[in-house]
Amino acid sequence: MRTLRVADLEAKPGEKVSGFVHIIGAEFGIPVTLICGEKEGETVLISGGVHNAEYVGIQAAMQLADELDPKKIAGNIIVIRLMNRTGFEHRTMSLTYEDGKNLNRVFPGNPNGTLSDRIAYTVVTEFFPKADYYVDLHCGDGFEGLVSYVYCTGAATPEVAAKSREMAEIAHVDYLVTSMCGTGGAYNYAGSMGIPSILLERGHSSRWCEDLVAEDVHDVKNILRHLRILRGKSHIHGKPPIEVSPVIYEDAPVSGCWYPAKQPGETFKEGEVLGRICDYFGRELFVYRAQMGGIILYQTISLCIMKDTPMVSYGTWDEDTQGKIEVGCEVCGNEKHKHGHHHHKSEEKHHKRHEYHKHPEDK
Ligand SMILES: [Zn+2]
The missing domain is CATH 3.40.630.10 (Zn peptidases)
Incomplete structure (x- = not known):
């Protein structure tokens, strides 16, 4: 068998x-x-x-x-x-x-x-x-x-x-x-x-x-x-994820206190400051500027950052083929409502891209 x-x-x-x-x-x-x-x-x-x-x-x-x-x-x-x-x-x-x-x-x-x-x-x-x-x-x-x-x-x-x-x-x-x-x-x-x-x-x-x-x-x-492994029909929600390429993964060049300048999901132009590393006396040890325009995928958010560990990761996308990235919630315009930073059921209900559609087969 x-x-x-x-x-x-x-x-x-x-x-x-x-x-x-x-x-x-x-x-x-x-x-x-x-x-x-x-x-x-x-x-x-x-x-x-x-x-x-x-x-x-x-x-x-x-x-x-x-x-x-x-x-x-x-x-x-x-x-x-x-x-x-x-x-x-x-x-x-x-x-x-x-x-x-x-x-x-x-x-x-x-x-x-x-x-x-x-x-x-x-x-x-x-x-x-x-x-x-x-x-x-x-x-x-x-x-x-x-x-x-x-x-x-x-x-x-x-x-x-x-x-x-x-x-x-x-x-x-x-x-x-x-x-x-x-x-x-x-x-x-x-x-x-x-x-x-x-x-x-x-x-x-x-x-x-x-x-x-x-x-x-x-x-x-x-x-x-x-994949036809679970019974039922798969269903796609609206537009597929935006393909981000290339992606830059930056490690911290020094240890210290890390002050990111952007939020995950925030967009920026080439040359903009994405964060600073300072010592315990507030003296600037390092400033990181974006090597290209793009969007933050993830970043360290702890005040502590260690040399040679991930600092910030960001990527760019082709606006002609992938469309525009909307900054902020398209319904209420509130930046906080985007990118899952905010998970209270009542407040998230109106947020379309993150709305959770229950499938009849789910239970
Ligand atoms: Zn992981």
Whole structure:
């Protein structure tokens, strides 16, 4: 009989099985749910908590694992509910507790390395070979502000890159970035292994709320419907995300106090100041000016900034093909209502691009 198996966990058609998958060379396991559909089909891997303080993605992964019904599935769904478990349990900011590494920089990992390398190695050897598609759920960490956007992998064959993009375009987010990086990140490496992969960013500052989680769950279910793995029709909301390219990722050249000049989602012209780094006496150590006009995708928002860590990331877009980026809410003109900075149900209801449409199949 057809079964879905990952390490010691096994699910038969129509079954949902949850448990821990042992990390090779470590003393613990990570929480995983296997959903083996009643009907045959392809397999999707979903993960939360590659970065352990990105709670929107973690809660969304857990909710998807709980809600998805094997009776409505043709194929399989594997959910890693929380990949960086020890970081979560020690509340480190998205770094592995034991080795201080960023798990999303060490893929494909190494069985003889430190814990981060071993987690990555376990995911690459036990999970990736089972997956036909991969969706990795992230959010802004405690020190990060960001707009909602989606990465798709471009460091892959043309077919894999096209399929990744197709999945990304379904996400109801503001922007889309094609990554040309093939290692380091979980979804990047999966892409280079031939698995169409995306990374979804929603929420910021390690904050989470039910509305943002519901948007993630909604997007992933829509992708599953589009792939014909979840029963029902996928539906696209208005215009697809705006493709931002090229994207500049700037690290801080010195440590100090960081004063960003813009907000995530704010647009600017070439040469405008995007932020300053000062010492404890207010003396300016560094001023960063935009190398091109564009829009802020994410930036550090903590007062503390450390040398060689991310400072600001921004990109530009082609206005002729992608259209204008409206600054502020198109309904009330309030800047604050844009880009998910503001999540109170009553106030967000009127905000069209972020409105959450419940699909009849959602429950
Ligand atoms: Zn992340």
